[in-house]
Amino acid sequence: xxxxxxxxxxxxxxxxxxxxxxxxxxxxxxxxxxxxxxxxxxxxxxxxxxxxxxxxxxxxxxxxxxxxxxxxxxxxxxxxxxxxxxxxxxxxxxxxxxxxxxxxxxxxxxxxxxxxxxxxxxxxxxxxxxxxx
Numbered sequence: 001x002x003x004x005x006x007x008x009x010x011x012x013x014x015x016x017x018x019x020x021x022x023x024x025x026x027x028x029x030x031x032x033x034x035x036x037x038x039x040x041x042x043x044x045x046x047x048x049x050x051x052x053x054x055x056x057x058x059x060x061x062x063x064x065x066x067x068x069x070x071x072x073x074x075x076x077x078x079x080x081x082x083x084x085x086x087x088x089x090x091x092x093x094x095x096x097x098x099x100x101x102x103x104x105x106x107x108x109x110x111x112x113x114x115x116x117x118x119x120x121x122x123x124x125x126x127x128x129x130x131x132x133x
Contacts, residue, residue: 041084048085049078049111051104053093061087070107 041048052058058066065078065086078086088107092100 046084047079050085050087051090051107052087053090053095053100055089055091055093058087058089070110072110075110 058064064083065081067074067078067086067088068091070088090100090103090107092103095103
């Protein structure tokens with residue numbers, strides 16, 4: 001048994017993992033979807049940079065470069081990698097909003113000269129936007 005939300009929604013009540021998973025909708029596999037997405041991203045020639053304010057956010061990705069600093073040298077290194085995507089771990093979740101915005105703006109400014117598509121990802125909800133550079 002796992003601890004978590006019960007059917008009644010009360011925190012801390014035991015939940016049977018098998019019962020919970022059985023109550024969820026079935027997976028909906030789409031044949032070739034991942035390959036098609038990868039093909040389209042590569043074909044576009046664009047790079048996707050994810051600014052992530054949550055240090056646990058990168059646990060859901062693999063084979064993607066992750067930067068913990070974003071100096072110009074770091075960004076050049078990331079852009080030289082074969083992956084069309086890389087993460088910048090800003091670890092700004094605990095920052096006041098103004099400081100987080102300032103840090104993200106500084107990182108964004110470094111990309112202006114290289115014309116990228118940046119996806120900002122914020123689990124805390126401070127910043128959720130797509131920025132075309």
